[in-house]
Structures are given as C-alpha cells and as structure tokens.
Amino acid sequence: xxxxxxxxxxxxxxxxxxxxxxxxxxxxxxxxxxxxxxxxxxxxxxxxxxxxxxxxxxxxxxxxxxxxxxxxxxxxxxxxxxxxxxxxxxxxxxxxxxxxxxxxxxxxxxxxxxxxxxxxxxxxxxxxxxxxxxxxxxxxx
Amino acid sequence: xxxxxxxxxxxxxxxxxxxxxxxxxxxxxxxxxxxxxxxxxxxxxxxxxxxxxxxxxxxxxxxxxxxxxxxxxxxxxxxxxxxxxxxxxxxxxxxxxxxxxxxxxxxxxxxxxxxxxxxxxxxxxxxxxxxxxxxxxxxxxxxxxxxxxxxxxxxxxxxxxxxxxxxxxxxxxxxxxxxxxxxxxxxxxxxxxxxxxxxxxxxxxxxxxxxxxxxxxxxxxxxxxxxxxxxxxxxxxxxxxxxxxxxxxxxxxxxxxxxxxxxxxxxxxxxxxxxxxxxxxxxxxxxxxxxxx
Ligand code: SF4
Numbered sequence: 001x002x003x004x005x006x007x008x009x010x011x012x013x014x015x016x017x018x019x020x021x022x023x024x025x026x027x028x029x030x031x032x033x034x035x036x037x038x039x040x041x042x043x044x045x046x047x048x049x050x051x052x053x054x055x056x057x058x059x060x061x062x063x064x065x066x067x068x069x070x071x072x073x074x075x076x077x078x079x080x081x082x083x084x085x086x087x088x089x090x091x092x093x094x095x096x097x098x099x100x101x102x103x104x105x106x107x108x109x110x111x112x113x114x115x116x117x118x119x120x121x122x123x124x125x126x127x128x129x130x131x132x133x134x135x136x137x138x139x140x141x
Numbered sequence: 142x143x144x145x146x147x148x149x150x151x152x153x154x155x156x157x158x159x160x161x162x163x164x165x166x167x168x169x170x171x172x173x174x175x176x177x178x179x180x181x182x183x184x185x186x187x188x189x190x191x192x193x194x195x196x197x198x199x200x201x202x203x204x205x206x207x208x209x210x211x212x213x214x215x216x217x218x219x220x221x222x223x224x225x226x227x228x229x230x231x232x233x234x235x236x237x238x239x240x241x242x243x244x245x246x247x248x249x250x251x252x253x254x255x256x257x258x259x260x261x262x263x264x265x266x267x268x269x270x271x272x273x274x275x276x277x278x279x280x281x282x283x284x285x286x287x288x289x290x291x292x293x294x295x296x297x298x299x300x301x302x303x304x305x306x307x308x309x310x311x312x313x314x315x316x317x318x319x320x321x322x323x324x325x326x327x328x329x330x331x332x333x334x335x336x337x338x339x340x341x342x343x344x345x346x347x348x349x350x351x352x353x354x355x356x357x358x359x360x361x362x363x364x365x366x367x368x369x370x371x372x373x374x375x376x377x378x379x380x381x382x383x384x385x386x387x388x389x390x391x392x393x394x395x396x397x398x399x400x401x402x403x404x405x406x407x408x409x410x411x412x413x414x415x416x417x418x419x420x421x422x423x424x425x426x427x428x429x430x431x432x433x434x
Binding site: 004005007008009011012044049050052053055077079080081 | 157158160161162163164165168169170171172242326327328329330331334
C-alpha cells in the first residue's frame with residue numbers, strides 16, 4: 001500500500017510556480033520547462049492552477065519583505081504532503097540582492113525548503129535534475 | 142498539438158498516468174475552507190460522480206444494457222436530465238467553496254448549461270422522431286443506416302451543443318485557467334478534486350456515448366464470428382473513441398470564446414438552428430422513413 005502511494009506521488013507531481021521577487025530570469029527558465037522543448041509533462045509534471053491542487057512549490061527569486069507573508073500563505077494553502085524547490089541563487093540565499101533593505105533573504109527564511117537549485121538562472125536541465133533528485137529522495141524515504 | 146507526446150513514462154507509454162494522478166490525489170491532505178458550505182462542499186463532487194455513472198447504465202453497450210432490462214421507453218429524456226443534474230451539482234460544488242474564482246466559475250457553468258440544454262434536447266429529438274421512439278436502445282436498433290448519413294445537419298449541430306454542454310473548447314469559459322485560476326475547482330484538493338476530475342472525464346465519455354447511440358448506430362455493426370455481444374462491445378468502443386478523438390481535435394483547434402459570445406452564440410444562432418433542423422427532419426421524414434428500419 002505504502003509503495004503504491006509513493007509510486008503515485010513520484011509519477012504525478014503537480015507544480016505551482018511562485019515568484020517572490022525574481023528578476024524574471026529564473027521564471028523564464030521555469031516556463032521553458034513546460035514548453036514542448038523540455039516538456040516535463042512527459043514525467044507527469046503538470047502546472048496546477050491553484051495551490052490547493054499542487055504538490056510541489058517552485059519558488060524563484062529573493063523573498064521581498066512584502067512578499068514574505070504571501071509566500072507563507074500560499075505554502076499554507078497547499079495540502080500535505082508538499083515540497084518546496086528553491087530555484088536560482090536568489091531563492092537559495094538571497095543572491096545579488098543579499099543585504100538589501102527591502103528583502104528578507106532566501107526562501108528558507110520563510111518556509112522549509114526541500115531542494116536548492118543554484119544558478120543565475122539555472123538551466124532547465126539543472127531544474128529537471130533537481131526535481132528528479134527530490135523524487136528519488138522520496139523513493140528512498 | 143505542438144508535437145507534445147504527453148505523459149509517456151508512467152506504465153507502458155503512459156497509460157497509467159490518470160491512475161497515478163488519482164491515487165496521489167486521494168492520499169493527500171483534505172482541506173475544507175473555513176467559509177465553505179461544509180455539507181455541500183463535501184458531498185456535491187461525489188454525488189455528481191455517482192449520478193453520471195448511474196446515467197451510463199442506460200446505454201446499450203453490448204446490444205443489451207449494462208444492468209439488464211434497465212432500459213425503458215423514455216430513457217433518452219431521463220439520461221439527458223441526468224446530464225443536467227450533474228452540471229447542476231458541479232455548479233453547487235463550485236458555489237459552496239466560498240471563493241470568488243469558484244463562484245464565478247460556478248455561475249458560468251449555470252449560465253452555460255441552462256442555455257445549451259435547450260438546443261441539445263431539441264437536437265436529440267431528431268433521431269428520436271426518425272426512430273419514432275424515446276428509448277435509447279430502440280433509436281440505436283432503428284439505424285440500419287446511421288442517422289449521421291440520413292440527418293447530417295442534426296449530427297453537426299448536436300456535436301457543437303454537446304461540446305458546449307461538456308464545457309470543452311471553444312466553450313470552456315467555466316474553467317478558463319487564464320482568467321479564473323481553476324474555475325469551480327479552485328478550492329478543492331485531495332479526494333474531492335479527484336472526483337471532480339473523474340466526473341469531467343466520465344461526462345466526456347457520456348456525451349460521446351450519447352452521440353454514438355443517437356447518430357452512429359449505437360453498438361451495432363457487422364458480426365464476423367462467435368458471440369455478437371463481443372463484436373457489439375468492440376464496435377461501441379471504437380465508435381466512442383472516434384467521437385472522443387473528433388471532439389478533442391475540435392477542442393484543440395479552436396480558441397476559447399468569451400462568456401458573452403458563448404451566450405449570444407447559443408440564443409441567437411444555435412437555438413434557431415436547432416429548431417430549423419428539427420423542422421427539416423420532420424419535413425423530410427417521408428423520404429427518410431423508407432431507409433429507417
Ligand atoms: S538567480 Fe539570477 S536569474 Fe534568478 S532571479 Fe536571481 S538574479 Fe534573476
């Protein structure tokens with residue numbers, strides 16, 4: 001029974017993308033994932049319309065002071081089990097915006113992050129690699 | 142479309158993907174929004190699913206019915222009414238979720254199916270008139286030559302009305318993702334979302350099955366050897382798949398209409414056309430009757 005649920009979770013991760021203050025570089029890479037060129041739909045990955053439907057939260061960009069509360073709220077709206085992927089140097093640590101008066105820092109300061117994908121911006125291949133690592137860690141757990 | 146291959150790594154060439162989605166959804170946490178109408182929110186999706194599956198029992202799939210002798214002489218009307226009830230339950234489930242996106246999506250469902258039900262019923266009358274029966278199985282048996290050849294005008298209009306009734310492109314305003322997030326499903330998660338998706342899918346099969354029964358000669362086709370029931374089921378499934386492919390093709394071919402265009406399209410174009418098509422069928426009936434069994 002456990003193995004069937006794990007199999008279903010690995011095969012059907014629905015993602016939602018949230019930009020908490022990125023320069024849009026990372027967002028374009030995330031969109032590239034979903035277009036026919038990289039087509040992550042092959043793995044059952046689907047862009048969910050609402051946080052209530054999603055399993056994986058893809059966050060891009062540094063968290064600005066204004067966005068922090070929204071990010072938390074979106075995270076709370078997602079049903080368990082949920083995973084967070086921080087995409088880009090900014091989301092991982094604050095990146096070039098680190099120390100700015102209007103930012104809180106990386107995503108980890110607000111919500112727990114499962115996997116970090118550094119790069120400015122990371123290539124779509126790197127993002128796929130990160131998501132695969134996340135799914136494999138599920139399998140081992 | 143766009144050369145996409147779709148999910149291809151779940152099971153053999155991806156056919157297990159819906160199963161994986163379903164299992165994942167029913168094992169997820171169950172959240173009910175604080176302001177939602179709890180009872181309706183809980184039961185509407187499941188009720189919608191059971192009603193549509195109940196409606197499926199009236200189709201003569203292997204030449205008889207799934208539940209033996211469930212057919213009766215007015216089951217065409219009954220089945221179309223069940224389709225309306227399902228749409229109403231979908232409206233209820235969106236309305237109960239107390240979210241602006243959900244309520245707008247639900248209101249659009251209501252507006253759309255109230256309008257398109259009328260042409261759909263009128264168009265379903267054409268085959269019923271030709272077969273001189275309101276029973277689905279008798280209409281199917283009457284088609285030695287399928288009604289799609291004898292009354293193509295009704296078939297084309299019926300296909301359009303069905304597309305609108307099932308909220309598929311170009312009529313999918315109730316779940317327009319770019320405007321309404323998830324439409325009436327916005328606040329649903331876990332098992333209830335799974336049931337909403339499942340209801341949608343069964344609705345599509347249901348609509349295609351009605352088209353097959355009314356216009357494509359139902360399950361009947363050449364029997365080569367062995368049991369006729371086997372061949373009838375095979376023919377039925379093949380025709381069903383054909384209709385679904387056609388409707389999906391139409392859906393990906395057209396862009397979405399606005400809700401006001403959907404409404405004017407219905408009341409100003411489709412409704413008069415469906416009345417005309419019924420008149421045409423009645424007028425030509427004397428010439429068509431010799432071809433009907
Ligand atoms: S990591 Fe680079 S590309 Fe991504 S949001 Fe930050 S600055 Fe932009």
